[in-house]
Amino acid sequence: MFRRRHRHNCGYWDCDKRIPEDDFLCAEHYQSWAEGVIDRCPKCGRFKDIMYRLCLDCYFGRKVAQWQPPGGIPPQKQNYRVEYSDAWVDGYMRSDKFFIFILEFDDGGLYVGHTADLTSQLSGYKKQKESANAGRNPRLQYVQMVATKEAAELREAELKKLLGSNPEQVHLMIADFRGRMHELGYEEYA
């Protein structure tokens, strides 16, 4: 009978790639580890981006099992290794990096999305010819900035839910946003 080798997940906190039992990272994350851009989360033991003090699960207080590398971790063969710095927290975590946006189409339909690059995302919608949104003339109706992708995803899910259960609320939110833009003198933000 054909015997399969036991496989387990990559040790990077949100990677679900299956890897051979004596490996501790998938090929991609092994590369990041060799380059010194990921190290271990002091709380759960899994690997994380060095720019964060904790993996995002631990950062958001989610319960995760302690992770142990299956066969120990070899020393990193390099002279230079980047270390976590508090400055990154200010520069990265607290910077307004992600945008939640609402588009309105000619037929009155609303679309909620999030992106790290609002400009290219919006110009992408304008250029789409083949998609379901082609020719529907999307106009930007609402923008909100948040500091993390996590927060952007939560807010997007919240707004999508609200759009289904209480669309009137979303329209009020848009009207309020328009009002504020008007006060600031931004008439043509769409």
Ligand SMILES: [Zn+2]
């Ligand atoms: Zn991985």
Ligand SMILES: [Zn+2]
């Ligand atoms: Zn962790």
